[in-house]
Amino acid sequence: MDNKTVTIKINGVEYTVDGGSTILEACRKAGIEIPTLCYMEDVCDEGSCGICVVEVLKARTLQRACITQVFEGMDIKTNTPKVRLARKTIVELILANHPKDCLNCSASEICELRKISYDLGVTETPFEQTKELDLPLDLTSPAIVRDLNKCILCRRCVKVCEVVQSVNVIDIAGRGINSRVSCFMDKGIGESYCTNCGQCIKVCPVGALTEKSDIGRVWDYLSDPTKHVVVQTAPAVRVAIGEEFGMPVGSLVTGQMAAGLRRLGFNGVFDTDFSADLTIMEEGTEFLGRLTKVLGGEEASLPVITSCSPGWIKFIEHYYPKCLPNVSSCKSPQQMFGAVSKTYYAEKMGLDPRNIICISIMPCTAKKYECLRPELDDAFDHWKDKLMLKDEDHFQDVDAVLTTRELGRMMKEGGIDFVNLPDESFDSPLGESTGAAVIFGATGGVMEAALRTVYEVVTEKPLPKIELEAVRGMQGIKKADVPLVKPDGTEIVAKVAIASGLGNARVLLEEVNNGTSPYHFIEIMACPGGCLNGGGQPICDDPNVCEKRASAIYQQDEALTIRKSHDNPEIKKIYEDYFEKPNSHKAHELLHTHYIERDIYEQEKE
Amino acid sequence: MKFYRTHVLVAQDTKSILAGSKRIEETLIEEIKLAGLENEIRVIPTGSLGYSENNQVAIAIYPDNIIYAPVLTSSVKEIVEEHFLKGRIIKALAHPMKHKEISMEERTSENQLNIDVQKRIILKNVGQINPESIHEYIAADGYMALEKALSEMTPESVIEEMKTSELRGRGGAGFPTGLKWQFTRPNPGPTKYVICNADEGEPGTFKDREIMEGDPHKMVEGMILAAYAVGGTDGYIYIRGEYNLSINRLQKAIDACYEYGLLGKNILGTDFSFDLCIHTGAGAYICGEETALINSIEGKRGEPRKKPPYPPSQGLWQKPTLVNNVETFANVPAIINHGGEWYKTLGVEGSYGTKLFSLMGDLNWKGTIEIPFGTTIGKIVDTIGHGVRYDRVLKGIILGGSSGSLIVPGELNTPIDFQSLSRIEAGPGSGSILVMDETRCIVDICLNIAEFFRHESCGKCTPCREGNAQICHLLEMISYGYGLPEDLEKLERIANTMMETSFCPLGQTAPSVLLQALKKFRGEFLAHIDENICPAGVCEINFVEEECSCG
Amino acid sequence: MEEKKHLLEQLHEIQNNDDKHYLPKEKVVELAKKHGYDLAQVYGVETFYTMYSTKPRGKHIIRICENQSCHMANSKKLIRHMEAILNISVGETTEDGFFTLELSSCLGMCSVSPAMMIDEVPYGNLTEDRIDEILATYKEDK
Ligand SMILES: Cc1cc2nc3c(=O)[nH]c(=O)nc-3n(C[C@H](O)[C@H](O)[C@H](O)COP(=O)(O)O)c2cc1C
Ligand code: SF4
Ligand code: SF4
């Protein structure tokens, strides 16, 4: 692109701006607001909505600020009667075919259309409805609800699914006034090959895409006196939930979150970080096992690829089923926690596992799908013979998943004054965790946590510097060579790579698929930036949201005294008391799983 | 070559074939043989003769210059005996214009098609040669321009010649063709595309079809010349899926070119190579827009792309791409043969050459014509169209298709050229002239146009997707008698927003006839709204009122 | 980059070779699998162009033009006539699966309006009588 600067005029004032920038970028730099609906930096520049139009001197028509490049001498007017009338008319045209259900719309807090129509002074809809708004709600997915009657066809979801995630499960179907966002054959999104990553929900400017709420079910469990309801919270939740209550982006609110959960009535307030440490023990051991085998000339699948992101797991099952042997057999921390809560914890507390309800609070919509996978329900199998359970007694390891956003709403409904809550800590025995676990929430975190342990196991020496800067940061793909010197002096160089966002994952996967991958260990997170930017996180227009949440995560890591998983006393204890050692028979029974080939084409033929 | 005393041309365009022209051709050959004239009289299938509008088969006899129409199988024997054997013209069979008395002198083909008003350069061969024979095209000086260019001219000088001619694109926008070629040439290869836009979807436009059915080689030659000039390596003819006959004839033309070394590797023994194939559309008017067309060839939804980048720098598969209309390409051979300066002797300042128009609606004669720029609208209607049908009064003309403009009788003296038309907020557009007589209702016409655009909007951008639907709804209400006084302002507001903010020219021009109608025929809209009557008696408004008879 | 080069042509081929003149799901999935096309995008294409159908249609497809010139030549009346004699509405297929009735944008035959196409064959200067005659010739081939 042209990087020379150019001089332009905006509303009569001269500015010198980068020649490659758009009118929108130039205006934003100059502090001039231009409304947008369809535009999203780096994701969607289709120019479809038309709301951002401005007057450009000598241009035949109004110009779209979001996609029109500036040129030397350009004379722009952003606030003229013509511009205001055009924008207003466009909003009115949208509203003519929009349900206007703001009162019972779960997006009303964040809805950009509602806000724009207020900002532009739209006080009536002069136009009548010209199409039926009778598309049924799409409830086929356990993670996503689609109300396409509310869709304004901005295409942000289509583009994020295509450009960022490379999943391409949705596109526009039909033409003209009959256009709609659609899966193949207009199927439900749950019947299609969506990964449930929820990135589309995050970008939808209106209430057309929302998570499927499980709040009601959780309230029901909480008010059932026969149930012992435990809750686990993922690492990425504590750095984001504050935003739901108006706190600054990147607020670290672990203690308040624990306090709030306790006030909602949970019987045990635990931390997924505990099982994240467990994951490191299991995954690290699995990795070293495979690496040693390969170095010793035996057969084993390398690279090992992490498995804690269910959006990612569904993606590889659909698109690279041949690579499934490379994926670690470890369950995700959420599912490890569920299994442990209904076995180890149940035994320890003397509870009937049937009466334990395990709820998890996740930054993630894909976890809603994950907890329904039947092959993950190991606690039931564990108890089946011992308690003589029948098939109808079946229970899941994790009973319900709430996103960070849902927890925020639930606390509001429960009347919890979150901001003024005191700090409290998690309960024991599944509440203790390490810095290694908390960084799981950022891209590169699992890798860093694993390497902290792997290093010490291999070298039998303490890690000289705990922070591994090479695997941190928001780049989509990161690579590092980590030298490990064994006590006998031989050196292994562990080649590792990290991808976040499925589009980036695809790049690394292509290499694995065609046998050219140079890596030993790969971490993949479905969401760009990792879980801290998960599909269930608060929706926020701060462009640096990922960095801010990540820095809160690293801040918590540093504040913790124990920062390596294998040093976690409760982890040591659970191996002593229960699992014996990582990758033991029992660990395999409860903490590991297998995957399913789901070729998208074969699936669609049925 | 054998010498024939007389040539009989049988129209074999879509419409004539439907009317049975194949059978007429066979019968003619049989009868001529029976009469023993097969060495004197030659039967040639050809493109449209311009007489097929009423489901009739027409034949032309040269050099006698007589058109017989309608010709039935039963009359073939008489033609052979009377005309060919005895040399007597059968007056009763010579084509008379409908609803109009035409003297015998007027019945020669030249007069009937008003060759003095028309000027046939692009259509020179249409109705004269067999479009399926490359020999006949070559005999009519075909591929002479290509030979000249390849042997005597550099690509740059071809472009110079085009620039001298000041030919402007015939696809609608009127962009200078030579300039477009010049922009395309310097962009780096190795692959560069030349695309012929043969989507012809604008309602009321069928002039490109006339070329493709009647003289496909002319367009192909133009494309090869363009490829030579801009450095094109691969060509596509993007043609609408409904044009089966055109597709067949073009395919035959392409096959023949490959056979004769006019396409493929080392054309005419030079270093220049160019491949060409046909790509059929699948029913989407928007695919006539060049970037939507490119998306369509790429196997995508035919939605327009943002510009820049323009196709000459990044088009098909991101490669430099030249897109021109069928008629634009068909102009090229003559320009190369006779020179750009010669071309400028035709037409008027700023609008040189001839232009094809599709003539239709309430006229005595309908079909495709070729006129030099500068001819007035009135002259076309009166002389070539032989006036309004049934001696009715002219109400208005829609010029340039549904996205064109509305001309009223007071503007008939306007010459057809870019400058004069722009003075009345019009343009030649796709080249269609739709004549409406006094019995037509303007609300009904606008509604019909709006329905077209609602159906054809790609749906990508809000103003066009929602605006067209909204306009349709409002016009429907008005035509049913439910219109409100404020509806006209609403229509204007939507129309203006569409013109100002639509993503591509489809949405920008969709409301242009409506906006002009609201100005020029406002009273008629108001009659529907205020008085609940449709002055022309077309809208169903009248029935609505009758329903209220219960008291 | 040229992966979807002939998608439109490929879809035409599937549809032309199908008795019911539509794009059967299995065939489309097969095509997509062979070339690695994304299914949602192929579906977007199938539903964008009016010549494609994702639902089974009749043996013959009738497409009547409803644009300006034909509209002025009273195509509305012909459409109603067609609906009446076939006993179906626009968009439907006759009970015997013989005809599907569709509307079309301008067919480029405006000088012989009103016009229609049955499969690949165009017809112009239509009247109610001529439509009856034409349809009868199809019935004969049955
Ligand atoms: C909605 C729309 C439809 C169009 N349809 C056609 C068409 O059918 N044929 C055509 O040649 N140009 C069509 N055009 C114009 C083309 O975009 C393009 O300008 C033209 O092919 C360039 O060729 P030219 O320079 O030879 O005119 C259309 C444009 C628009 C916006
Ligand atoms: S999407 Fe927005 S505008 Fe629409 S109903 Fe919901 S809150 Fe209201
Ligand atoms: S915003 Fe207005 S309409 Fe909505 S609830 Fe409040 S008062 Fe009612």
Ligand code: SF4
């Ligand atoms: S959840 Fe993810 S995979 Fe599914 S449609 Fe949304 S963006 Fe695409």
Ligand code: SF4
């Ligand atoms: S679902 Fe939401 S993001 Fe997707 S196009 Fe509709 S409004 Fe835009």
Ligand code: SF4
């Ligand atoms: S990184 Fe993601 S998957 Fe892993 S524990 Fe955290 S939230 Fe769960």
Ligand code: SF4
């Ligand atoms: S990256 Fe985290 S939030 Fe995103 S799908 Fe994976 S586990 Fe869920």
Ligand code: SF4
């Ligand atoms: S103006 Fe109409 S045709 Fe053009 S992009 Fe917008 S919706 Fe599509």
Ligand code: FES
């Ligand atoms: S924000 Fe620019 S067109 Fe939508």
Ligand code: FES
């Ligand atoms: S799947 Fe789209 S961002 Fe996670």
Ligand code: FES
């Ligand atoms: S309007 Fe019907 S064929 Fe052109």
